[in-house]
Amino acid sequence: MWGRGLVVGQYVPLDSPIHRLDPRVKIVFVGVSIIDLFILQDWFSFLLWGIALISLVSLSHLSFGYLLRSLRPLLFLLLLTMVLHLFFTPGEYIWEYGFLHISREGISKGFLIVVRLCLLILVTSLLTLTTSPVELTDGMEYLLSPFKKWGFPAHELAMMMTIALRFIPTLLEEADRILKAQMARGMNLDSGGIIQRAKNLIPLLVPLFVNSFKRADELAIAMESRCYRGGKGRTRLRVLELTSSDYYFLALSFSFIVFLSLRSFL
Amino acid sequence: MFIKLEKVSFTYLPGTPLALKALEGVDLEIERGESIGIVGRTGCGKSTLVQHFNALLIPQSGKVLVDGVDTSEKGAPRQEIRRKVGLVFQYPEDQFFEETVFKEVAFAPRNLGVEGKTLEDRVRWSLEAVGLNFEAVKDKSPFELSGGQMRRVAIASILSMEPEALVLDEPTAGLDPEGKRIILNQLVKLQKERGLTLIIVSHSMEDLARVAKRIVIMDKGKIKFDDDIRQVFSKVEWIESLGIFPPVTAQVAWLLREKGFDVSLGVLTPQELAEEIQLKILERKKANVG
Ligand SMILES: Nc1ncnc2c1ncn2[C@@H]1O[C@H](COP(=O)(O)OP(=O)(O)OP(=O)(O)O)[C@@H](O)[C@H]1O
Numbered sequence A: 001m002w003g004r005g006l007v008v009g010q011y012v013p014l015d016s017p018i019h020r021l022d023p024r025v026k027i028v029f030v031g032v033s034i035i036d037l038f039i040l041q042d043w044f045s046f047l048l049w050g051i052a053l054i055s056l057v058s059l060s061h062l063s064f065g066y067l068l069r070s071l072r073p074l075l076f077l078l079l080l081t082m083v084l085h086l087f088f089t090p091g092e093y094i095w096e097y098g099f100l101h102i103s104r105e106g107i108s109k110g111f112l113i114v115v116r117l118c119l120l121i122l123v124t125s126l127l128t129l130t131t132s133p134v135e136l137t138d139g140m141e142y143l144l145s146p147f148k149k150w151g152f153p154a155h156e157l158a159m160m161m162t163i164a165l166r167f168i169p170t171l172l173e174e175a176d177r178i179l180k181a182q183m184a185r186g187m188n189l190d191s192g193g194i195i196q197r198a199k200n201l202i203p204l205l206v207p208l209f210v211n212s213f214k215r216a217d218e219l220a221i222a223m224e225s226r227c228y229r230g231g232k233g234r235t236r237l238r239v240l241e242l243t244s245s246d247y248y249f250l251a252l253s254f255s256f257i258v259f260l261s262l263r264s265f266l
Numbered sequence B: 001m002f003i004k005l006e007k008v009s010f011t012y013l014p015g016t017p018l019a020l021k022a023l024e025g026v027d028l029e030i031e032r033g034e035s036i037g038i039v040g041r042t043g044c045g046k047s048t049l050v051q052h053f054n055a056l057l058i059p060q061s062g063k064v065l066v067d068g069v070d071t072s073e074k075g076a077p078r079q080e081i082r083r084k085v086g087l088v089f090q091y092p093e094d095q096f097f098e099e100t101v102f103k104e105v106a107f108a109p110r111n112l113g114v115e116g117k118t119l120e121d122r123v124r125w126s127l128e129a130v131g132l133n134f135e136a137v138k139d140k141s142p143f144e145l146s147g148g149q150m151r152r153v154a155i156a157s158i159l160s161m162e163p164e165a166l167v168l169d170e171p172t173a174g175l176d177p178e179g180k181r182i183i184l185n186q187l188v189k190l191q192k193e194r195g196l197t198l199i200i201v202s203h204s205m206e207d208l209a210r211v212a213k214r215i216v217i218m219d220k221g222k223i224k225f226d227d228d229i230r231q232v233f234s235k236v237e238w239i240e241s242l243g244i245f246p247p248v249t250a251q252v253a254w255l256l257r258e259k260g261f262d263v264s265l266g267v268l269t270p271q272e273l274a275e276e277i278q279l280k281i282l283e284r285k286k287a288n289v290g
């Protein structure tokens, strides 16, 4: 089943303080957090980050287990990072076998990097899980609009992202449906050699492309018949406005991040 | 028993905040050669249900037996089950990918290892079974056909597996009345002449009245009614509360009855209704003369 389910970090429409935060605030927070997480080097900071993350998750009404799922697709990458650091960090060896050796430094560095990556992924997932794609692109557009002066296509970019994000679930659903339809016609995806397997994809990909082009055509017509002509002079349905909880969140999170960064510099 | 469902439940995206119970404790038994209509509001689980008939979906609890074989068993012959129970999806023309109609219809039997003369015979038979002229359409691109013809090619592309049951998910959706009539007539013919088991999901009681003997009504993932189609129309008010509207003939019969005419409520087709009314008129005349 790879229909509506598998989309990593897919928006979960709930009503929580985190969901209600202004998307711009969340985007800026995540951006700064990412930088911060790269700066930090010590376990104590990561521990504090972990606690902060858990409190954010409980505020968001999502279950922590569900959030952890977003790590699953990257599990391999995480393991690889771990292994590389374990075996290839020079230092005081505590285990050796032939040319393989594990150093004390390797262990601590490996764990540190993996924890850092996990925190990065989780913070980003928290953003996409609690912010609808529309809000997300709206926020981006606002944040990027100062650069319009220098010809940066903020609106066009946001519109493209909105459309792409809007159609990812549709496309996955369609892929699921077509896969099932061809399976009902006796198609066997995993039979034969490599070439046969590649050929097996044709009955999936051709209908998917045909339908996507059809849909793109329809969307273009629908947009034109509603007089869409780009971003200039376009008013908004949802005007983003910062509320007091946004300010509280900003103040709190920035003092947290500044505190941690200062600690690691001093 | 050909297809048998025992306490089948199915949830989409289980264990996530978006989990959605699509089927809940469904029991259903289907004999060979039956013609069954499945109706219900949109989203009540009809498509989910029919995908269990050919092992595209495996129940999370409960059992589905097709010809005695449990579909959830590890080594279950899924391909053979899918051949036996041919499933035509909603808007099946979305699945086209070949250059010619011939290749499109030959796809399924080829997957099952049918080749050469037998393959050509199968394709010819399937196209003719849905009322298309083999020679005229076989070299056309499936994408250049009319909507009704596309739908018929899609049905042929399942019939070419020579299934024992044909399951169609809204086979007439989006077709003009003529296209609808042609498809329904061909389905009835197949069912009568070849003893094909016919299972049709539809929103139109009018259509089902033409082809189905038995009606299954679903609501929120459960089966609410499962009986002879003539029984449905004696419960007009109740089924309307499930979002299903009986054919005009049944509604007219219902209204006539309210006005004091003793017409039978089990009328399905306009012919039957006309005959019923004629009968009543004659009875009245006789009574007046006498
Ligand atoms: N792949 C999927 N992932 C998640 N939810 C799904 C999926 N397919 C269907 N659903 C949901 O399951 C429920 C039952 O869907 P189903 O398609 O079986 O209904 P249906 O009776 O066929 O409706 P319709 O008349 O609109 O075709 C619906 O609420 C639907 O949104």
Ligand SMILES: [Mg+2]
Pocket (backbone or CB within 6 Å): B046, B047, B048, B090, B169
């Ligand atoms: Mg359906």
